[in-house]
Amino acid sequence: MNAMDFDSSQTLLDHWLTPQDHLSVDETGTLCIDGQSARSLVKKYGSPLFVMSERTLRDNYRRIRAAFTSRWPRPVNIMYAIKANPNIAIRAILGEEGAGGDCFSMGELHATFEGGADPAKIVVNGSWKSDEIIAKAIEHGVCINMDSEEEVDAIERVAAAMDKPVRVAIRIKVLPEDYFAEFTSDCFKRPDFFGAMRRSKWGETLPAAERIIARLKDHPHLRMFGYHTHVGRASKDPAMFAAVGGELAATISQLHKRTGFAPVMVDLGGGWARERDPEASGELRNPNPIEDYADAVCTEMARVFEEGGCPLPELWLEPGRYIVGNAGVFLTSVGVVKTDADLGFTWINVDSSTNNLPQVDLFGYTYMVLAAEKMKRPLSHPADVVGQTCVPSIFGKDVPLPELEEGDLIAILDAGMYAEAKGHQFNSLPRPATALVSGEFSWLIRRRETLQDVFGTMVVPERFARNG
Ligand SMILES: Cc1ncc(COP(=O)(O)O)c(C=O)c1O
Incomplete structure (x- = not known):
């Protein structure tokens, strides 16, 4: 369906609404997030503003958990991948829901602990881990997903010094060649995806995994716990996840035969991908609900494990975007609206930039852009919505919008994932605030940055000190 087939931002929203969105339009034609009007939130917290919906977060978590627990006969641990949005309040909500955690750094471990996650349900990932992070994981009883043979000795050394056991899993490099041979990603623009996967730094193949398991007998503090893999948002096709899960199950079953080790868990x-899917190069609709992924993966993995004679392990997952993506809306105010009638273009300048939604520049994400207070107004000539930085900073090209003027509000959907997490200060622009909404309540969960936050870490040598 062509964007210009719609007559207002509201009909666009209605068309693209997905099940866990708590978005509506009030009688004045203003977008409401979890029942609160965009304008009232900006009045309270300023512009630009990230708004996170607590109900959407909880609904997303519950839906993905239900999808997998109803299809996998063993326990399922849904670990929030905090890299997608590291706000501690968000982590605390997911902690209340019982989510485990996937962490990559001391910072992510810190936020995950602060948010109250159960350490028994946390993994620490990374292609190389410092002694500091290994010690932190061991101290709290967190599982370490080992990425290489080389890591085995380092983890044993730290655990021995602390005289504590540690659960470890091996990240497997999963390369289902049959599936990937003809594969093009709808997300990563790589001409040879299979080659790039082979070349990627992540994980070990079967022979190295077998050597690691053999070596563990000389590493008395390491308790082999399971296996990990992650291909990521390379495709929205459930068949890709099934191919990866099946290949992982086949590798694990082989290792089970050769070493006798039956894993407690497998971490996929x-x-x-979400149903509204800004990462898929302009195809905003992903027709596959999460239940289809769960069906494809659970059926294939159970089949391969059974065929390989390996007992079914627990299923652990590390969703990031699925949990936080549509929970976030970015609100930004219109500045100058510039039109060049000769060229036939209109540019709507806003008080933010793609510094705040960097996936636009990094991966070409195409977001849904709405006129937050003129949701019922007729759409006019399409315009480009552009940010303040010295790069093009195009939030949306040819966006169907009504006539807008300075001070109007724009809403950009699906801003909960990899936006604040990757946001930066290019052109010395302070980062926006974040508010959490829940029904009639709202809270500031990240204060707006100031110029002091932009420049406060810089140290000017005494010799440059300015007089007075
Ligand atoms: C190891 C690992 N797990 C989980 C994730 C989260 O991925 P997503 O947000 O696509 O679910 C990532 C993302 O890069 C990752 O590297």
């Missing part, structure tokens, strides 16, 4: 990583 993240990458689960």
Whole structure:
């Protein structure tokens, strides 16, 4: 359906609404997030503003958990991949829901602990881990997903010094060649995806995994716990996840035969696409609900494990985007509206930039852009919505919008994932605030940055000190 087939931002929204969105339009034609009007939120917290919906977060978590627990006969651990949005309040909500955690750094471990996650349900990932992070994981009883043979000795050394056991899993490099031979990603623009996967730094193949398991007998503090893999948001096709899960199950079953080790858990990583899907190069609709991914993966993995004679392990997952993506809306105010009648273009300048939604520049994400207070107004000539930085900073090209003027509000959907997490300060622009909404309540969960936050870490040597 062509964007110009719609007559207002409201009909666009209605068309693209997905099940866990708590978005509506009030009688004045203003977008409401979890029942609160965009304008009232900006009045309270300023512009630009990230708004996170607590109900959407909880609904997303519950839906993905239900999808997998109803299809996998063993326990399922849904670990929030905090890289997608590291706000501690968000982590706390997911902690209340019982989510485990996937962490990559001391910072992510810190936020995950602060948010109250159960350490028994947390993994620490990374292609190389410092002694500091290994010690932190061991101290709290967190599972370490080992990425290489080389890591085995380092983890044993730290655990021995602390005289504590540690659960470890091996990240497997899963390369279902049959599936990937003809594969093009709808997300990563790589001409040879299979080659790039082979070349990627992540994980070990079967022979190295077998050597690691053999070596564990000389590493008394390491308790082999399971296996991990993550291909990520390479495709929205459930068949890709089934191919990866099946290949992982086949590798694990082989290792079970050769070493006798039956894993407690298998961790399938993240990458689960949402139904409104800004990362798929302009095709905003992903027709596959999460239940289809769960069906494809659980059926294939159970089949391969059974065929390989390996007992079914627990299923652990690391969704990031699925949990936080549509929980976030970015609100930004219109500045100058510039029109060049000769060229036939209109540019709507806003008080933010793609510094705040960097996936636009990094991966070509195409977001849904709405006139937050003129949701019922007729759409006029399409316009480009552009940010303040010295790069093009195009939030949306040819966006169907009504006539807008300075001070109007724009809403950009699906801003909960990899936006604040990757946001930066290019052109010395402070980062926006974030508010959490829940029914009639709202809270500031990240304050707006100031110029002091932009420049406060810089140290000017005494010799440059300015007089007075
Ligand atoms: C190991 C690992 N797990 C989970 C995730 C989360 O992925 P997503 O947000 O696509 O679910 C990532 C993302 O890069 C990752 O690298």
